[in-house]
Amino acid sequence: MESYYWLIIMAVLILLEIITLGLTTIWFAFGALAAFIASLCGADLILQIIVFFVISLITLIFTRPFALKYFNKDRIRTNAESLIGEKARVVERIDNINASGRVMLNGQEWMARTSDGDIIDAGRTVTVNSISGVKLIVSLSDKTAEREGNND
DSSP: OHHHHHHHHHHHHHHHHHHHOSSSSHHHHHHHHHHHHHHHTTOOHHHHHHHHHHHHHHHHHHHHHHHHHHTTTTOOOOGGGGGTTOEEEEEEEEETTTTEEEEEETTEEEEEEESSOOOBOTTOEEEEEEEETTEEEEEEOHHHHHHHHHHO
16 A cells, blocks of 8 residues: 555656746656655665655755756746846946936836946946846946956
């Protein structure tokens, strides 16, 4: 009868994995499969539980980093996440102290603040570092800084 319980546990864990796609329960499903096999071989319940935990932890420790590296590797960033790393043009002087600043990015105007507190004048090119609420957190683009350094 214990064999059926392990099959039910394994099915539930696989179903949860399918629903969440988070690579969280699949490792325990492998453990349940191993415990199921142990129960078919006549192992007592304590040994089955030990097999479940040991196999679950082994698969979690040794295969999860590999799976995460290749899972969703071609995932396309969407919404605000896709703006990080993009270049934007400053249309209103960015000054964190005075809570002012706007940039133009992909045809849309965004409120902006600098990540380091620097004041950046209009017309400059900045790089989006992160997003905080509805504000882009930006810093001067390396290319812009290099160009200005060459003009001095």
